[in-house]
Amino acid sequence: MQVHSSNNRPQQADVVVVGGGNAGFSAAHAAAERGRSVVVLEKGDEDTAGGNSYYTAGATRISHDGLADLRPFIAPDDRHSQTEVPPYSPEEYAADLAKVTNGANASDLTEVLVHESKEAVKWLSGLGVKYRLMYERQAYQRPGGGYLFWGGLHVGNVGGGEGLIADHTRVARELGVDVRYGHGATGLVVEDGRVVGVEFATETGGVDWIRAESVVLAAGGFEANPELRKQYLGDGWENAKVRGTPYNDGAMIRAALDIGAVPGGDWSSCHSVQWDAFTAKNESNRELTNRLTRGGYPLGIIVNTEGRRFLDEGADFRNYTYAKYGKEILRQPGSIAYQIFDAEQRSFLRSEEYDMPGISVAEADTLDGLARKIGIDAAALGATVQAFNKSIDLSIAWDPTVKDGRLADVGPPKSNWAAPLQTGPYYAFAVTCGITFTFGGLKADTHGRVLNSAGECIGGLYVCGEMLGGLFSENYPGGTGLAAGMVFGRRAGNCA
Structure with a gap:
């Protein structure tokens, strides 16, 4: 096939990476460090680039x-001397993955992730990607002073997802990576059974292509495609709000399947969270990004529009439940629910999520007044709260830094952090389902080499990031996505 060019830029590279998010950049850096010529094809322009990574809080789960x-690889902080960060072993990491996925996580991918996550962060830190302890998300200040981190998730990027992508972009430039914005990949070029290039849409509406010895797919899942969401996740999912990039439409997953790749992972489930229901722009919001998440629910209760509780808000630390509870909201009448807090609980909510501009919140001095403001039957909400308050074992001290076992013995129970709602004013935050990424993708070995139906590697084709299926099913331990992206991106880049 004749390689041609419509933009006077070289149309050949050793490695072409499709997607300029955390995983794609990790692959690009690794390949460039090996002396390979690398082109990154990014669908977004410079103002909309970065994939889902841009929209994250930057939390990265490592052992x-x-x-x-x-x-050695986090930013200094005066609070460190008063801080306890419990060790988090590879064995704990693997156990958490198995717990939240009910054992559906691929054992070979898990083994690599839990043992290489710290080294991947150290590697990126050495290149210039900046990390810190996430005090505002993962620690509470103890009554006697000092901070205790919880939930196995401690490290994040300086500047969140926006800082992560800024750092990755700077590193790529320093390494000589050619990042091409506004290049939406549309297909793969195959010769004699081997992938030798990528087709992409041109600015004029035509199609061009670039030849490569290796292609690394890092273009995300299909969460931004309402038709595919309905097809694979089920009815109602077409109504979910897209938290991150609008570009993850599944096109490159389909392109890989069309040339013989096989699906990997759980195509029937996804990462979904409680998301601000009524903010005017609550999809793909690059200004507010992750601040539209509502993650304080373990401290209060959640009710639907009928005034009923329907899940265990305190089943575990937020890190282990937040990615599956968006689905539970979607199942409620109108796909809407309300997180309810009293004045005491409100003081513990993270400012970055609960004090953002234009937030969907109602406030009233009484529960009856709150019910009227949000259109819920006051008697129904009052009965729910009364039964909840009466069922709490007040002999157990309330402590949000540990799983305190303070139970509300009601249906459904609240297993930890149950506190009576009894002090006005009361607050109701409206939430719906926000979809982050889909768990189904392509099947690959532990180096990201894409497999066909015979279990053989498709020559020249690699995958990483959210396109790599197999790690997650039904649920997800917070911070694992960025960690997996850098680990398997690095591995793919080291092979490509």
Whole structure:
């Protein structure tokens, strides 16, 4: 096939990476460090680039031996001397993955992730990607002073997802990576059974292509495609709000399947969260990004529009439940629910999520007044709260830094952090389902080499990031996506 060019830029590279998010950049950096010529094809322009990574809080789950082990690659902070960061072993990491996915996580991918996550962060830190302890998300200040981190998730990017992508972009330029914005990949070029290039749409509406020895797919799942969501996730999912990039439409997954790749992972489930229901622009919002998440629910209760509770808000730390509870909201009448807090609980909510501009919130001095403001039957909400308050074992101290076992013995139960709602004013935050990414993707080995139906590697084709299926099913431990993106992106880049 004749390689041609419509833009006077070289149309050949050793490695072409499709997608300029965390995983794609990790692959690009690794390949460039090996002396390979690398082109990144990014569908977004410079103002809309970065994939889902841009919209994250930057939380990255890694195994480590405690604060002393983390200090060499995190930003200094005066609070470190008053901070306890419990060690998080690879075995704990693997157990958390198995717990939240009910054992559906691929064991080979898991083994690599839990043992290489810290080294991947250290590698990126050495290149210039900046990390810190996530005090505002993962620690509470103890009554006697000091901070205790919880939930196995401790490290995040300086500047969140926006800072992550800015750092990755700068590193790519320093390494000589050619990042081409506004290049939406549309297909794969195959010669003699081997992938040798990528087709992409041109600015004039035509199609061009670039030849490569290796192609790394890092273009995300299909969460921004309402038709595919309905087809694979089920009825109602077409109504979910897209938290991140609008570009993850599944086109490159389909392109890989069309040349013989096989699906991997759980195509029937996804990462979905409680998301601000009524903010005017609550999809793909690059200004507010992750601040539209409502993650404080373990401290209060959640009711539907009938005034009923329908899940265990305190089943586990937020990190282990938040990615599956968006689905539960979607199932409620109108796909709407309300997180309810009293004045005491409200003081513990993270400012970045609960004090953002234009937030969907109602406030009233009484529960009856709150019910009227949000259009819920006051008697129904009052009965729910009364039964909840009466069922709490007040002999157990309330402590949000540990799983305190303070139970509300009601249906459904609240297993931890149950506190009576009894002090006005009362607050109701309206939430719906926000979809983050789909768990189904392509099947690959632990180096990201895409497999066909015979279990053989398709020559020249690699996958990483949210396109790599197999790690997640039904649920997800917070911060694992960015960690997996860098681990398997790095691996793909080291092979490509």
